[in-house]
Amino acid sequence: MKLLLTSGGVTNPSIRSALEKLLGKPIGECDALIVPTAQWGHPMCGPTSVRGLVAADPDFRHFSGLGWASLGVLELTALPTIGAERWVPWVQEADVLLVDGGDATYLCHWMRESGLADLLPSLPDTVWVGVSAGSMVMTPRIGTSFVEWPSAPDDRTLGVVDFAIFPHLDAFPTNTLAHAQRWAADIGVPAYAIDEQTAIVVVDGTTEVVSEGQWTRFEE
Numbered sequence: 001m002k003l004l005l006t007s008g009g010v011t012n013p014s015i016r017s018a019l020e021k022l023l024g025k026p027i028g029e030c031d032a033l034i035v036p037t038a039q040w041g042h043p044m045c046g047p048t049s050v051r052g053l054v055a056a057d058p059d060f061r062h063f064s065g066l067g068w069a070s071l072g073v074l075e076l077t078a079l080p081t082i083g084a085e086r087w088v089p090w091v092q093e094a095d096v097l098l099v100d101g102g103d104a105t106y107l108c109h110w111m112r113e114s115g116l117a118d119l120l121p122s123l124p125d126t127v128w129v130g131v132s133a134g135s136m137v138m139t140p141r142i143g144t145s146f147v148e149w150p151s152a153p154d155d156r157t158l159g160v161v162d163f164a165i166f167p168h169l170d171a172f173p174t175n176t177l178a179h180a181q182r183w184a185a186d187i188g189v190p191a192y193a194i195d196e197q198t199a200i201v202v203v204d205g206t207t208e209v210v211s212e213g214q215w216t217r218f219e220e
Helices: 013-023 037-041 047-054 076-081 084-093 104-114 116-122 177-187
Strands: 002-006 031-035 070-073 096-099 127-131 164-166 191-194 198-203 206-211 215-218
Touching (some): 002 013, 076 104, 084 116, 164 177, 177 191, 206 215
Parallel strands (some): 031 096, 096 127
16 A cells, blocks of 8 residues: 555645655546544544535545545445445545544554454555544554543554654644654654645655655654
8 A cells, every 4th residue: 555644635736746646647537535434533523524524625625625536435433334345345446545634543443443454455556645643543653642532542553654643743732843852752663743734655665755844753
């Protein structure tokens, strides 16, 4: 699987160019599946925000509203009840998974429960575009300060990549570089703090930062 890990989506021409390179064709020719599941695990999200994501409202113009050839919904909490013979072909036929933010530990739980986590290694050409928690879920840990789901056993996530992500740099009062430095000191792996104009591309184990904004790498 090819990864485009973002804080705020495809927010500038550099990130868009990186995405189209991963896809191998224009966005308008690609079939996308939205994964809204992480939103249900975060107290700041709910029916209105999920509706806006799925409807590709203007607030989601950098993500679901990019102009995809088709746009479907993959709700992970439903998958265990309908059988893999139905939903696995949906994922296999998609060019890209658009995985939204919310709580990364909740998303991680349902990726494992649904079977999507186990399916990922068999999708070498599929592009994963994460926003916030949708990016953080691919890391080994997110840090306890980012855990909002009360049932989360800890802050561990999938560990598909070997670094952690601190998103929304300078977007909120609690997401300054000083906060990121304190977070990174306890995370135990190399880490990136990224703003809304930055993305991390991971293909075949190679990592590249694409940015028109601000980002910092912290060593372990």
